Amino acid sequence: MGLMSILSLSTAGLGVERARLEVSAANLANAQTPVAAGQTGYEPLAVLVRSTAMSELSGGTLESALPRPFVSEIVPMKTSPRRVYEPGHPDADAKGYVNYPGVDPVTTMLDLITISRSYEANLKAFDITRSLLQRTIDIGGQA
């Protein structure tokens, strides 16, 4: 079932992009959440994507041996908090600074664009494979 395993390969790609989208959305959503002085608040997250090693052929088809992406881990990013001078803020520290999670809106938006494009490309791949499958099923149909 060569074509079927290609569908699941594209589905794996879609899953990875969706996970990246979720994490980027969470980072953006929590970007303006102040962290009270002396406490730990939201830490921006990153998705670590890995792919399975190309396995040797052992009975299966070559299609099912191809590298398949998966979400290996979701880990906190190594960014320092964004410090904003807001002396009247209840969460401000002794010097009047409020800590916000170190989310960079520009890079996050850029990530969202590439995620969207990659998701579309995976969908397109899925669609093309589906049309090949359909065409194969139709062999001899008009006889």
Added chain:
Amino acid sequence: MFSIDPTLALISRDLDACTLRQAVYASNVANVNTPGYQPLEVSFEASLSAAARALNGAPIDAQSDILDSIRPTVTPAAAATVELDQQVGLMAQNAIHYETLVNAFERSMGLLRLAILEGKNG
């Protein structure tokens, strides 16, 4: 499998290669954001033309061995990164090739059917 007709055997080999191509392009697209992923490609045409040269004048009983030697292989692509637009374009091109092959397959089957039915419309 289709020892009855080498054309059908050739077409089904090429269909297999096309399916593998689609899989490889899908893998490249799916892994576009995987760090360290090496894009792959399929080489098939060289093995096909080598077999075509070997088939030329080969005795009938050697044909099936030559046909068996046609195998697509997956190799690392020259480029180190995946270009999404290129991969989707290649995929569309491959889909058209697949469509052509399926049509050729159906026509060859039609000829066989014609022979089986002695030219009468079944």
